[in-house]
Amino acid sequence: MPEARFVGAGSAETVLDVPNGQTLKQAAVDNLVPGIIGDCGGYATCGTCHVVVDEPFRARLPTPSEDEEIMLEGLLTPVTAGSRLACQITMADDLDGITVHVPESQG
């Protein structure tokens, strides 16, 4: 099963096996990864599952939808080139080993 690595604000790491087809938000919430809230349940309408994706995985992700873009642009926490919503990242073989950084706060 492909793996995802969540790096928290205090550098605490959680490595999870995430089945293909599951979103990183769901894996994080199911496994109580600190800092991922996921209030809207995965519709890109709450912005509480913001993560920053490491290279080389950024280019392997589909471009953000309009809702994801609106949400990311509207966040108060710093948004960088690798910023994505974890609910919009669906695990697949080519994402095996993906590392995402969880910001200090959401919203």
Place this chain on the structure above:
Amino acid sequence: MRRSPGATDLPPSISDLPALSDLVPPDVWAADLVAASEGLFERDVRVLRDSDGGGLVVVGHAAMRALAQHAEVGATPVEFLTGRSGERVRRATGAEPGGAGAFDAFLRNQVFTMNPPLHAGVRRVVGRHLVPRAVMGAAGRAERVIAEVLAEVVAAGGPVDLARDVAGPYVTRFWTGQLGIPVGTAARVQHLMHEMNRMFLFAPTVDDRARMLAATAEYMDLVGRTVARAWEHGDNALLADLARGLDGVDLPGGPAELGAFVAANFFDGFHTVGVALANAVHHLYADPADVERVRRDPSLVPAAFTEGVRLSAPLMLTTRMAHADVEHAGLRIPAGTPITMVWIAGNRDPEVHDDPGRYRLDRAPRLGTAFGGGARICPGRNAARMLGEVALRALTAATVEVHVATTDTGWVPGSGIRRRAAIPVVVRQVAAA
């Protein structure tokens, strides 16, 4: 459907669920939804059959979140809402309701009643202006307005009502300012909100209904007209952007007029936020030690707002509807089933919150249900939070003293809105310590 964590298995059919009216007499339910829900938790009942109409009633946190997030659990059509509201009058009074034209337009323009394919696009038109960054850009206006309102009540000297004289004027002046509505109109809008509040009554009289319909008609006309005028004037960027957004939604049945659209969708901003603020103040000031803690440490203000809204979510319940057959924890919910989400109960479920009825500033944050959930989660919640926090910061500032005369006035019964009958306060300016 994924099994939601903590959800116990339910029987396969709605008809096998316990009936709400068997466990809670209707007058007890209408009188105090919170106490009634607490009684259900004691019996370990979280999903019920609505004996009145074949729908579901959900009080448990896990089931509520799972169903709210389900893609097929959408909005209830306008016909259902207007039909039910007429039925309530018929039942309470035997009279035939009539004259609901403006109420119908009010509901039809709300994102709240829209379903796919219309819903997401129209929601985006409003939602993009309510993201955290956009909302924080308006915090300065909120600070100015609360300062102005507090100066007025300090000057008045005597006791005032927190909801009517502080929270209400604050949120209506804030939103009228944002939406280009003349400030002189704010007091009238606030009055109309109060009258429109009768739409949430469980057993309205003919008079309640007539007053609600008259207020809705005047509100839609007043706000609709003034917003349209401000937009034509061309100097309100928010209105210009909302108008452009609406133009971009070219699906049949979409909102056609900017004024009606703004009036319908910012209703919660005018009204619900004021109630939320009043409820948050009520809970905070119930214990002087909590007030002192927040005064000494303003970083507790967000917790004070969250905890107030957790205990007393202003919009206690709304009804969603299954648009396809849905399965939850073994229960089959046929398409067309109305699902009443008792949002206020989800926030008091002991499966999720320790000692749920207690106000605690140090409560670890948990996902709340006061703002709904899933794709339809309230887009206004960031604005509500900003407005609530700005006001609580002002009220607990070192230079302000708020004396709550009595916390013993009771919650208004028989309504889907949780609000106190009165919160008499005296607000004084004091020298900073």
